Each structure stands twice: as structure tokens, then as C-alpha cells.
Amino acid sequence: MKKEEEKENGNEKKITAKNPIIDSDFPDPDIIRVGDTYYMASTTMHFMPGCVILRSYDLVRWEILSHAYQELDNTPRYYMEGNQNIYGEGMWAPTFRYHKGTYYIVFTANDTHKSHLLTASDPKGPWEHRTIEGWYYDSGLFFDDDDQVYIVHGQKTLFLTQLNEDLSGPKENGLKRIVVQDREDADLGYEGSHMYKRNGKYYIFTCHMEKGKKKTEDCFVSDSLTGEFIGGCVIDDDCGYHGLGVAQGGMIDTPNGDWYAFMFQDRGALGRAPVLIPMQFERDFPVIGEKGKVPKEIQVPDTGHIYEKLNGSDDFSYLPDEKGEVHLKCFWEWNHQSIDTAWSVTENPGHLRLHSKKISPTLFQAYNTLTQRTVGPKCAAEVTVDFSQMKDGDVAGISTFIGNYGFIGVKKEKDQYYLIMMGRPAKDTSVFGQFEYENPGIEYQRVPISDTSVCLRAEADFTDKKDLASFFYKNREGWQKLGIDQPMYFKMDLFTGCRFGLFYYSTKKTDGFVDFSKFQFFEPKEER
Numbered sequence: 001m002k003k004e005e006e007k008e009n010g011n012e013k014k015i016t017a018k019n020p021i022i023d024s025d026f027p028d029p030d031i032i033r034v035g036d037t038y039y040m041a042s043t044t045m046h047f048m049p050g051c052v053i054l055r056s057y058d059l060v061r062w063e064i065l066s067h068a069y070q071e072l073d074n075t076p077r078y079y080m081e082g083n084q085n086i087y088g089e090g091m092w093a094p095t096f097r098y099h100k101g102t103y104y105i106v107f108t109a110n111d112t113h114k115s116h117l118l119t120a121s122d123p124k125g126p127w128e129h130r131t132i133e134g135w136y137y138d139s140g141l142f143f144d145d146d147d148q149v150y151i152v153h154g155q156k157t158l159f160l161t162q163l164n165e166d167l168s169g170p171k172e173n174g175l176k177r178i179v180v181q182d183r184e185d186a187d188l189g190y191e192g193s194h195m196y197k198r199n200g201k202y203y204i205f206t207c208h209m210e211k212g213k214k215k216t217e218d219c220f221v222s223d224s225l226t227g228e229f230i231g232g233c234v235i236d237d238d239c240g241y242h243g244l245g246v247a248q249g250g251m252i253d254t255p256n257g258d259w260y261a262f263m264f265q266d267r268g269a270l271g272r273a274p275v276l277i278p279m280q281f282e283r284d285f286p287v288i289g290e291k292g293k294v295p296k297e298i299q300v301p302d303t304g305h306i307y308e309k310l311n312g313s314d315d316f317s318y319l320p321d322e323k324g325e326v327h328l329k330c331f332w333e334w335n336h337q338s339i340d341t342a343w344s345v346t347e348n349p350g351h352l353r354l355h356s357k358k359i360s361p362t363l364f365q366a367y368n369t370l371t372q373r374t375v376g377p378k379c380a381a382e383v384t385v386d387f388s389q390m391k392d393g394d395v396a397g398i399s400t401f402i403g404n405y406g407f408i409g410v411k412k413e414k415d416q417y418y419l420i421m422m423g424r425p426a427k428d429t430s431v432f433g434q435f436e437y438e439n440p441g442i443e444y445q446r447v448p449i450s451d452t453s454v455c456l457r458a459e460a461d462f463t464d465k466k467d468l469a470s471f472f473y474k475n476r477e478g479w480q481k482l483g484i485d486q487p488m489y490f491k492m493d494l495f496t497g498c499r500f501g502l503f504y505y506s507t508k509k510t511d512g513f514v515d516f517s518k519f520q521f522f523e524p525k526e527e528r
Helices: none
Strands: 004-009 012-018 030-034 037-042 050-056 063-069 091-099 102-109 114-120 128-132 140-143 149-155 157-163 176-181 189-198 201-209 216-222 230-235 246-253 259-266 272-282 285-288 297-301 352-355 370-373 378-386 394-401 406-413 416-423 442-449 453-461 468-475 478-481 499-506 513-522
Touching: 030 091, 030 246, 037 091, 050 091, 063 114, 091 140, 091 189, 140 189, 149 189, 157 189, 176 201, 176 216, 189 246, 201 230, 216 246, 216 285, 230 259, 230 285, 246 272, 259 285, 272 297, 352 499, 378 394, 394 453, 406 453, 406 468, 406 499, 416 468, 499 513
Parallel strands: none
Antiparallel strands: 004 012, 012 297, 030 037, 037 050, 050 063, 091 102, 102 114, 114 128, 140 149, 149 157, 157 176, 189 201, 201 216, 201 246, 216 230, 246 259, 259 272, 272 285, 352 513, 370 499, 378 453, 378 513, 394 406, 394 499, 406 416, 416 442, 453 468, 468 478
């Protein structure tokens, strides 16, 4: 959301918000309402903790409530053993439901082809983690009025499968049928499906990608689960943003009976940003937005709730809980499953300490890169790094963490420290499953440094898909730019939007450490 205004409308205070409602990377949103509270689950891919859950009371302002899991799988790839990783894989496209006192999240992991089920009595957790027999790609969980449970899933061909009451797997002799079939020559076809029931009719919302066209959203309606699903396109719009379509979501109602559709839009290197659209029904078919177009602004009642920010600064001052565990602020996520023996915020209070535990040719293979999402149209982050205990060949700093990353950092070579700016080539032609993680990129500039600590700054500019990162260090004369403006692109290598990442890796020998402190996040209105 780029702007908020409060307006008096009789006795009801309203908020006017711009689309996208969150100008940040929260892909594949699925929203539910329980009473007067909305919850959203969003894809986190390879980042940990995973499956971020957000909360709202007005559908346009959101705060991070929790994550549904701290770890997902125990394979070597999750822990980045050797040169293994799960970039671009891991958790995909959650479906979020609430039924008779229980919250349900279902998603698939594209690396293991497992279908994961998480259940809880409170969206804050704890969440119980199981798997479902079968593979349910981009699925939508659905509970019917008689408590029978179904799942719609697939790509190009959409299936409806009845599950056991405990969701352990497909029900023996249960319903399994094709509900929607795309043409053979379709591109991605249909995917990201969600299912609902209203006034006795069944609705399937699904993203649609035809060859040579932008993403759209289709909806299909049937009088019964065994009947024909009839429908078509309900959103065909790019919001005037570079031909990038709005799609993949569903519908949600308010306590007052108003209806909205929610989708996301690809926003270049920023990632995939949630969009909210008013919706009505004509002859029980959804009519979304203004003649199928997304409004630039929407107005909703203000409930008066004060929201925690989705991004933030951190002084790294933490105390362990009663179990001796430390929980970082909700806006932080690690690049993979964290190696807990290689990081600490208690060894040197007020600092994030990262230890070197492996040899890595690049930033991508480093343990424990700590990330948080960027925000459009512009944002920046600063951090102080104490690198006095680095070993020869070590590199540490702050990055714009995306497939063709850029970073500013410190490198130690033959007992000399250098400030360096590096970036992966912008025209990297790698595709999903063929990413060259061992390619470190190009060092564009270096300057020697005699101190053993330095303040670094990374800036990201997503204005109108500009998608450039710039890097600075602070000396006695003030901020100094280092290197180039690094172009960034959203691609299927990491399959996520740009984040700021604090990192440390070794290229020659291990057992060093660095300390990060005074992390500051600057949103556009806070820019200097």
C-alpha cells in the first residue's frame, strides 16, 4: 500500500488505500476471515522460517503474525550441504482454510514432491505438521457443508479430489474428476486454484496463462461438485504496469456482507505484490472491479487497529525465552534452513554474529544469510559490520538478494581489507533448475580500508520497474558510492523478489566470524 488517507463518511471513518495493497513480495496469497479478523498465508519458497502468516482487520493493512513452520524437511539440500540448495523450490502456493475451530494450511514442496499439511487451533501456532498422500500441485482446500473435504489441484488440467476426513490422503471410492481442462497448446494454462461455496454454488478461481498473453484470472461455477463448471475470465488487467497481469487468488467476504477478490501482480524485481479488488455478483457470477479492471484505489472502514510494520530496523538485542531459545523479529527470514551453531545474538549482545562453517565460492552457498523483504517504490538499509575476526578470503556485507544480486562488503586478502562491490551479470540466461550458483559475478570496484568496522548501505529503486540497486559505505567525509548501479530481474532461479541480506562466507578457510549491528531499514517516506 503506497498511501493511506483517513476520511469521514458520516460517523464511519474510512481508509483509502492504493493497489497493490502491499508493495512487497508476498506471492500466492490466500486469505480467510474468522470473525472480524483476516489472515493471509503467502509463499516463502526456500526462506526459513516458512509460510508467513499475516493478520488484518480491514483487508488493506497487514502485519506479520507468525510463520507456520521453523523447518520443512531434513534433506541435505535444505541445509546447503556441499553445493546443494533448494533455491526456487521448497514451499509453493499455500491454501489456507478454517473449519470448526481448526486452521489448515496445505502446500506442496516442488523439490520433494510432498504435499504438506499444517494444522493449528491458533494461527500464531503451534502448528502440527504432517504430509498428505499424493501430489496436489497449486492446490485449493475446500470443506463442504456436510464436512466432506476436497482439494482442487493441477496445471492445465484441474482435478477435484475427495480426501479422507483426517486429510491423510484421497478417500477410497471418493470423488475424483476433471473440473477444468485447458487447451493442449496452452502455456502454463490453469494453476493456483482456490475453491469456495456461496448460495449453494461452487466456485473455482484459477490463474490462466495463454501463449503470448499476460496472466489473467478465470472463475468457474457449478451447481454441484459433479456438475459442469462453467465460466471464464474475470480479470484481464495489468494496472498500466508493463503488461504484467493480475492473477492467482480468490474471494473473501466481510462481516458486513461485502465481497472482494484478492490476487497478486508481478512487479519486476520487487516480486509479486498482493492486490485487492471490490467484487459483486450478477446471476451468481462474480463481477470484479470496474468492468474487469483493478481500481487504483479502494476505500474500506478503519477499525482503528495499530499495525506492526512489515519491515523494520533491529538493534539485535534479544533475550532467550523460558526454553532458552531466541526468536528473531518476524520480518527476518534465513536464505535456507539456519545452521544454529553458526549464528548468535547473545555471544555479543546487540550484534548478530555469523560464524564461518563452510567453504563457499559465492554468496548463494553461504550459510545463514539473514534477509527481509524490500518495499516499493524505493527503500534502503544500513548496517555496521565489525570484520576484525575475518580470515583470509572471507567476504561479509549487505546484499540485494536476488538471482543477479549486487552487494557491498568487506573482503580480506593477504592481511589487507578491501571494500568491494560485486554483482552478477544482469543478462544471466540461466533458467529454473539450471542456475549457476557457483558463479560469483563481477567485482566492479574495490578500495582498501584500514579500519576493522564500517557502516554499509544498500538502496533499491523499483520505480516503474527501474529495478536498480546501489551501494555505499560511510567514511569521515560521509557516504561514498561504490561500484555500479546493479540491474535486477525477477526470474525463476530464486523465484522470489529482491530482499536485503546480511551475509558472511569463506572462500579459503573457515572459523572466522563477523558482527553486524545497528541495522536500519528506511521506507520511502523515511529516506534521507
